[in-house]
Amino acid sequence: MEVDVARKILDTNDAHAGQNRERFAAAGVFVLNMMSSPGSGKTTLLEKTLVRIMPKIRCGVIVGDICTTNDADRLARSGAPVTQINTDAFGGDCHLAAHVIGKAADAFDLENLDLLIVENIGNLVCPAEFDIGENARTVVLSVTEGEDKPAKYPHMFRKCDSAVLNKTDLLPYLDFDMAAAEGFIHQVHPDMPIFQLSAKTEEGLSPWLNWLTTQVAENRSAR
Amino acid sequence: MEVDVARKILDTNDAHAGQNRERFAAAGVFVLNMMSSPGSGKTTLLEKTLVRIMPKIRCGVIVGDICTTNDADRLARSGAPVTQINTDAFGGDCHLAAHVIGKAADAFDLENLDLLIVENIGNLVCPAEFDIGENARTVVLSVTEGEDKPAKYPHMFRKCDSAVLNKTDLLPYLDFDMAAAEGFIHQVHPDMPIFQLSAKTEEGLSPWLNWLTTQVAENRSAR
Numbered sequence: 527m528e529v530d531v532a533r534k535i536l537d538t539n540d541a542h543a544g545q546n547r548e549r550f551a552a553a554g555v556f557v558l559n560m561m562s563s564p565g566s567g568k569t570t571l572l573e574k575t576l577v578r579i580m581p582k583i584r585c586g587v588i589v590g591d592i593c594t595t596n597d598a599d600r601l602a603r604s605g606a607p608v609t610q611i612n613t614d615a616f617g618g619d620c621h622l623a624a625h626v627i628g629k630a631a632d633a634f635d636l637e638n639l640d641l642l643i644v645e646n647i648g649n650l651v652c653p654a655e656f657d658i659g660e661n662a663r664t665v666v667l668s669v670t671e672g673e674d675k676p677a678k679y680p681h682m683f684r685k686c687d688s689a690v691l692n693k694t695d696l697l698p699y700l701d702f703d704m705a706a707a708e709g710f711i712h713q714v715h716p717d718m719p720i721f722q723l724s725a726k727t728e729e730g731l732s733p734w735l736n737w738l739t740t741q742v743a744e745n746r747s748a749r
Numbered sequence: 750m751e752v753d754v755a756r757k758i759l760d761t762n763d764a765h766a767g768q769n770r771e772r773f774a775a776a777g778v779f780v781l782n783m784m785s786s787p788g789s790g791k792t793t794l795l796e797k798t799l800v801r802i803m804p805k806i807r808c809g810v811i812v813g814d815i816c817t818t819n820d821a822d823r824l825a826r827s828g829a830p831v832t833q834i835n836t837d838a839f840g841g842d843c844h845l846a847a848h849v850i851g852k853a854a855d856a857f858d859l860e861n862l863d864l865l866i867v868e869n870i871g872n873l874v875c876p877a878e879f880d881i882g883e884n885a886r887t888v889v890l891s892v893t894e895g896e897d898k899p900a901k902y903p904h905m906f907r908k909c910d911s912a913v914l915n916k917t918d919l920l921p922y923l924d925f926d927m928a929a930a931e932g933f934i935h936q937v938h939p940d941m942p943i944f945q946l947s948a949k950t951e952e953g954l955s956p957w958l959n960w961l962t963t964q965v966a967e968n969r970s971a972r
Binding site for chain 1: 755787788817841870872874875878895898900901902903916922923
């Protein structure tokens with residue numbers, strides 16, 4: 527029973543995601559879906575990213591949380607338009623669904639954006655199942671979570687287009703095997719680009735920014 | 750639609766959980782459901798806990814993961830009987846459901862256990878919704894995840910009976926406000942016991958062990 531129901535929910539979601547994708551393509555905006563466990567440092571990475579790429583790249587952000595507007599408040603300081611979704615209003619959903627993103631996108635002047643970043647709910651499982659009509663997906667893994675997470679949560683790493691290994695400033699105080707972590711990632715997703723960085727200290731930020739800005743530029747030139 | 754379907758799934762789960770609860774009570778085994786984000790250190794905490802409380806307390810463990818038997822392999826070294834559930838076999842479920850726990854419990858001689866610990870899937874959202882027939886619930890939060898998680902994921906902290914703040918050995922290298930974290934926890938769950946500890950260094954482990962062994966002893970004396 528559960529599996530049939532889940533299939534129906536995902537089919538409905540895929541239809542909404544298709545509509546979003548057409549709409550984003552028509553406006554020429556590149557949409558990045560950022561996913562991770564709670565507390566991996568997505569918001570800090572976004573804060574640092576927005577400062578470096580704006581205003582050359584015109585950015586907007588949709589932030590998903592079950593409760594609070596903490597992250598939207600932090601990101602709004604960048605000057606980018608930010609919309610917070612609180613899934614608590616509709617049952618405490620553990621992911622952002624495509625129809626929710628469709629409604630949130632109404633708050634933006636999409637024609638005047640180059641990049642719309644969706645900071646998904648902190649959850650390494652469910653968000654991977656829900657296409658939101660994005661162009662690319664990035665998974666952020668904090669090195670404090672341990673190197674085996676790509677093996678334990680393979681769907682997320684399989685479905686993403688790049689991976690960030692964040693909080694590398696803490697590596698001296700952890701038993702984290704970086705080569706093993708990259709090996710686990712490439713076992714489930716060969717050749718996926720991996721960016722080792724510390725959003726806090728900004729060490730290693732440039733390769734990540736180059737990847738992101740290249741994606742946006744290619745999307746723009748494809749219009 | 751989604752909400753109705755979710756209600757039906759949860760009602761079915763609650764019925765299975767009730768059956769589990771009767772069965773565990775009849776056998777006199779105390780069941781603890783441990784939940785957290787991925788990588789909070791649940792398995793390390795359990796390894797250290799089992800060494801300290803066995804064989805005086807006869808323990809069994811059910812470990813939930815989407816993929817891999819890494820955690821079961823680690824925990825089996827304690828000598829406790831361990832059963833690994835891989836939800837990948839039935840759709841990659843993001844939580845352990847009561848009927849799954851019921852089946853996994855068949856592998857144990859429940860009459861000869863004092864404590865059955867369930868290490869749930871690493872997910873700070875969905876597992877909180879699924880009663881598995883446990884006696885108590887503990888949420889583990891790594892201090893690397895940031896102090897605001899109880900406010901952002903209130904359902905989990907509201908439904909648990911105790912909270913562990915793990916990885917305190919990393920506090921010197923983090924901007925983590927312990928008083929704020931405890932404040933956020935007590936905002937959503939006043940008076941919930943909180944245990945600050947480092948499973949890695951074992952600092953602060955005793956108050957946690959006292960709480961757990963007291964729960965088990967009270968369950969035994971209530972028979």
